Amino acid sequence: MYKVRRLRAMGSLCRQTAAYNPAERCRFVAEAEYWEHLAEHELAVHFEECNAYRFSDEANVCTSANSNDTRRQTIVAA
Numbered sequence: 001m002y003k004v005r006r007l008r009a010m011g012s013l014c015r016q017t018a019a020y021n022p023a024e025r026c027r028f029v030a031e032a033e034y035w036e037h038l039a040e041h042e043l044a045v046h047f048e049e050c051n052a053y054r055f056s057d058e059a060n061v062c063t064s065a066n067s068n069d070t071r072r073q074t075i076v077a078a
Helices: 002-020 022-077
Strands: none
Touching: 002 022
16 A cells, blocks of 8 residues: 555656646646556555455355354264
């Protein structure tokens, strides 16, 4: 998440520079959009990794719960 803050700070700096430098405003606004795009991409990657990790944990919990249920049925049947 630190990287996202750094990328957004770069975008903010470019927008501030564009405000004070009208001659190169278009270039700095374009660069600010570039930094914002990189920040959004980093966030997307971060949340995809978090969701993949969460779903793998849920699958492991379901698998272990099913094995416990089977064992309980065997004990009850015996």
